Amino acid sequence: MTSSESAAAGVPARNEEIACFYRENSRELWAIFYSMCSDPERAHDAVQEAFVRLHDHQGEPVRDLRAWLLRVGQNWLRDVARRKSSGCSLLPGLDDFTGGAVDPRQTAELHERQQQIRSALAELNEDDRRVLVMKYSMDWSAVQMAAVMNCSAAAIDMRLSRARRRLAEILVEQGYQHE
């Protein structure tokens, strides 16, 4: 087998490795990017961008995938923030209005509540925001979060409790009406 043939034979294996890593880690990457930008779609785009660049990467072998993807995604988010795109964001579920499947008023109210909580989260410091995002978007336990954040489970529990309390204060200050 020539070198080009052996290299071509390795392409499916490489793609499968990337796909496997995506399945196992994309949600966590999304949580980290979300805690940076407080925008779910932008965080998702950052995840996609990082994996696309990994797929197209032709330089030195990537040795620490997670760190590499985090770096690429964070740099992308910073570039986007610098460009300050002025595109308007559509209400979620707008496409579902066809045929009356969704009540537009309910959708608008849901969107407004989401936006209030999102802006309140953005006012927290990054560590508090990160523990809330990791707990509620990935349903990780305190033990799991402690392993990743290099601290004790008790410290994570304390931080979670403090973050929830602080978020509640911000929401009340902003006049949030809970159901």
Place this chain on the structure above:
Amino acid sequence: MNSSDNRSLQAQSQLSDQQMDLLLRDFFASEVPRALPESGFSAPSVRRVLTTIAPAVSSPAASLRSVRLAAALAIAALALCALLLNQDAERVATMAAKAKTAGPEDTMLVSPQGDTGSRQVPVGADGLLLQETDQIQLAPPR
């Protein structure tokens, strides 16, 4: 409205820890993109095992094109070298030809070593020595 009423209203509007827990679960249920897969958890001790991804390779068609391009460039370089060598050889041959066809007016009766005064070195094509040229009488004897 006095301050105690304000404090009472504020206390009522505070969200309890349980309410916050529920609020955040509902919030993130809508916030996380549905396209994202459910996440597994791998401990850092597992993650620290180096996961190496090799660089992407170009397609076989692209490799073939690059080989052809390299071959074409090599051939062009060889042709250029041959042309330069040929021009050089022509110049040398021209100079040699010039030297061969030099006429009598270009010949000086001196030895190849210049006018060294040596009389033993041939100066003519027939081996005529310089000292012999002295004995050539240009005018017939009377």
